[in-house]
Amino acid sequence: MDWLNILNLTGGELIGAYTAAYVLCALGLAMHFGFTGLLNFGQAAFAALGAYGYAIATLTFGWNMWGSVAFGLICSAAFAVVLGIPTLRLRADYLAIVTIAAAQALRFAFATSAYDKVTGGANGLSQFGEDFYSYNPIPEGRYPLGALDFSEKEIWIRIVGWSLVAIAAVVMLVLTRSPWGRVLKGIREDEDAARALGKNVFAYKIQSLVIGGSIASLGGMLFVMSSQTNQPQTWGTNFTFMIWTVLLLGGAATILGPIVGGMTFFALLMFTQGILEGLVNMGWLPFLDIAQVGQIRFLLVGLVLMLLVIFRPQGIFGNKKELQFNG
Amino acid sequence: MANQISVGEPAPGCKKVDPILVAKNVTRQFGGLTAVNVEHLEIPRGQITALIGPNGAGKTTMFNLLTGFDKPNTGEWVFNGHNLAGVPSYKVARLGMIRTFQLTKALSLLTVLDNMRLGDQKNPGESFLASFVRPLWKSHEKKITAKADELLKRFKLDAKREDYAAALSGGQRKLLEMARALMSDPKLVMLDEPMAGVNPALTQSLLEHIKGLKDSGTTVLFVEHDMHMVRHISDWVIVMAEGKVVAEGPPAEVMKNPAVIDAYLGAHANSDLGDVNIDDAKEGI
Ligand SMILES: Nc1ncnc2c1ncn2[C@@H]1O[C@H](COP(=O)(O)OP(=O)(O)O)[C@@H](O)[C@H]1O
Numbered sequence: 001m002d003w004l005n006i007l008n009l010t011g012g013e014l015i016g017a018y019t020a021a022y023v024l025c026a027l028g029l030a031m032h033f034g035f036t037g038l039l040n041f042g043q044a045a046f047a048a049l050g051a052y053g054y055a056i057a058t059l060t061f062g063w064n065m066w067g068s069v070a071f072g073l074i075c076s077a078a079f080a081v082v083l084g085i086p087t088l089r090l091r092a093d094y095l096a097i098v099t100i101a102a103a104q105a106l107r108f109a110f111a112t113s114a115y116d117k118v119t120g121g122a123n124g125l126s127q128f129g130e131d132f133y134s135y136n137p138i139p140e141g142r143y144p145l146g147a148l149d150f151s152e153k154e155i156w157i158r159i160v161g162w163s164l165v166a167i168a169a170v171v172m173l174v175l176t177r178s179p180w181g182r183v184l185k186g187i188r189e190d191e192d193a194a195r196a197l198g199k200n201v202f203a204y205k206i207q208s209l210v211i212g213g214s215i216a217s218l219g220g221m222l223f224v225m226s227s228q229t230n231q232p233q234t235w236g237t238n239f240t241f242m243i244w245t246v247l248l249l250g251g252a253a254t255i256l257g258p259i260v261g262g263m264t265f266f267a268l269l270m271f272t273q274g275i276l277e278g279l280v281n282m283g284w285l286p287f288l289d290i291a292q293v294g295q296i297r298f299l300l301v302g303l304v305l306m307l308l309v310i311f312r313p314q315g316i317f318g319n320k321k322e323l324q325f326n327g
Numbered sequence: 328m329a330n331q332i333s334v335g336e337p338a339p340g341c342k343k344v345d346p347i348l349v350a351k352n353v354t355r356q357f358g359g360l361t362a363v364n365v366e367h368l369e370i371p372r373g374q375i376t377a378l379i380g381p382n383g384a385g386k387t388t389m390f391n392l393l394t395g396f397d398k399p400n401t402g403e404w405v406f407n408g409h410n411l412a413g414v415p416s417y418k419v420a421r422l423g424m425i426r427t428f429q430l431t432k433a434l435s436l437l438t439v440l441d442n443m444r445l446g447d448q449k450n451p452g453e454s455f456l457a458s459f460v461r462p463l464w465k466s467h468e469k470k471i472t473a474k475a476d477e478l479l480k481r482f483k484l485d486a487k488r489e490d491y492a493a494a495l496s497g498g499q500r501k502l503l504e505m506a507r508a509l510m511s512d513p514k515l516v517m518l519d520e521p522m523a524g525v526n527p528a529l530t531q532s533l534l535e536h537i538k539g540l541k542d543s544g545t546t547v548l549f550v551e552h553d554m555h556m557v558r559h560i561s562d563w564v565i566v567m568a569e570g571k572v573v574a575e576g577p578p579a580e581v582m583k584n585p586a587v588i589d590a591y592l593g594a595h596a597n598s599d600l601g602d603v604n605i606d607d608a609k610e611g612i
């Protein structure tokens with residue numbers, strides 16, 4: 001087994017652009033669930049709106065990067081408001097049902113051929129990153145990092161991705177430690193108590209949904225920017241559940257949790273894949289072939305998610321007493 | 328007998344000299360059950376009013392309706408010059424009418440101190456944009472923390488200020504909820520069974536707090552089953568039974584009222600209310 005290669009690939013995941021994208025989505029979900037108690041099972045939709053918003057603004061409207069980012073953010077904010085207005089007055093479980101359904105519906109809307117001039121239909125969109133990469137100050141070439149080797153574009157997207165993570169983390173830290181964040185936590189604990197103290201619970205929930213959704217939409221943009229392809233099947237329910245796993249792994253009511261949770265999760269995923277592939281190649285797992293290893297990994301994701309909720313609901317970083325998985 | 332609170336003789340639904348809250352024709356039905364059916368009710372300003380009545384009389388439902396946590400089938404009510412029918416609960420609270428809940432709602436995973444700070448209503452840092460600019464709310468935060476500490480001391484919760492509210496006993500949570508309600512200097516506090524589950528050693532000082540509220544100009548309306556307490560601190564007593572106001576008046580008079588004894592006690596009709604063990608009384612209902 002090529003241990004060095006496995007370790008290198010694992011280390012690469014720690015700083016990967018996809019990892020950063022998932023971390024952003026998980027930070028947004030921490031705002032929703034960890035700090036406000038909103039059960040959002042449609043985080044993939046917020047990310048998808050960021051990705052499609054950006055791509056459509058660039059390809060269809062011909063906007064530059066900044067305009068496209070703004071459009072992606074507006075799309076996800078609008079989605080938050082449209083979802084929130086009818087559901088946030090209802091019990092928590094309604095939001096869960098509506099978000100999961102709305103995310104599915106949105107994905108089908110993106111995939112349908114009816115709007116394929118704009119959305120690209122089932123094929124999705126590609127080649128919308130020119131303006132983004134035009135900002136890249138790093139000269140063309142190959143850059144070795146340990147045993148890994150990155151192109152200038154790969155380095156650029158990682159720098160931007162993790163800078164976004166840092167900015168989002170600082171913003172969330174400031175927000176959650178402010179009196180505004182205290183109101184969110186109050187709502188998470190008991191929204192009627194918050195109302196009885198004069199807090200406009202509905203307005204706070206909408207704000208939380210919009211902000212967490214915006215952070216996730218940045219994650220979505222980042223996600224599609226490394227390959228410059230945006231396909232509708234990316235944004236399925238499994239995307240949402242990966243985010244939940246990352247969040248619960250790290251700790252839902254923390255900021256560091258989603259970050260370290262995301263890094264740990266993807267490193268572990270790569271590590272298991274490497275080991276499983278090694279074992280398959282050595283003939284130790286005769287019931288598996290290499291192609292199946294990728295799927296087995298996700299079986300493990302489900303298992304990890306279940307074990308987490310059962311045995312360590314507060315995550316790696318969660319305070320033992322603060323936030324259990326209690327919606 | 329003459330009193331300074333009602334206009335003329337006390338009677339169910341009688342007018343008050345200076346009411347802070349006036350409710351008219353408030354009804355609430357749950358399916359076929361009429362939980363509340365109050366024709367006219369006035370709460371006197373600056374006084375301590377007890378709302379009593381057997382379990383299921385509609386006291387909690389009345390609280391829910393008045394504070395916007397439930398919608399009545401009919402009715403309107405005016406609080407301190409504001410028409411409140413249809414006004415959402417948080418706005419009711421912002422107008423200075425703060426309630427507590429029969430089933431305590433401590434915010435378990437917030438510290439005791441944060442519970443208290445949340446009771447404040449004027450914190451500029453609670454608005455989204457201002458929350459980013461610490462100087463805009465830092466001094467206010469300091470002020471309300473001092474106020475919170477003072478209240479916590481009064482309620483003997485100061486030793487617990489850094490603990491999660493989840494770590495408090497049931498009685499302490501009741502105290503916390505009450506202290507938290509006072510953070511915004513409400514004009515009217517509505518306490519739903521504030522003494523239930525509170526350590527008897529604390530009830531005496533709690534009674535003093537409630538009296539102290541009155542001295543500082545706050546109107547108090549509370550639901551309570553303990554007749555000794557009702558006698559001890561209330562200036563006025565309103566009795567509900569089966570959703571209706573069946574009697575009201577100064578405590579000494581109300582306790583003698585045959586309608587009250589009848590509604591409240593049934594089998595214990597011959598004994599004086601103040602002498603009855605309330606648990607026995609409940610069994611009789
Ligand atoms: N949400 C509800 N749904 C159905 N019935 C209710 C509801 N809330 C209260 N009730 C009924 O209304 C009546 C009054 O209840 P409540 O106001 O809690 O009485 P109290 O506080 O005086 O003990 C009771 O018969 C109770 O069962």
Ligand SMILES: [Mg+2]
Nearest residue numbers: 386387388429
């Ligand atoms: Mg009750």
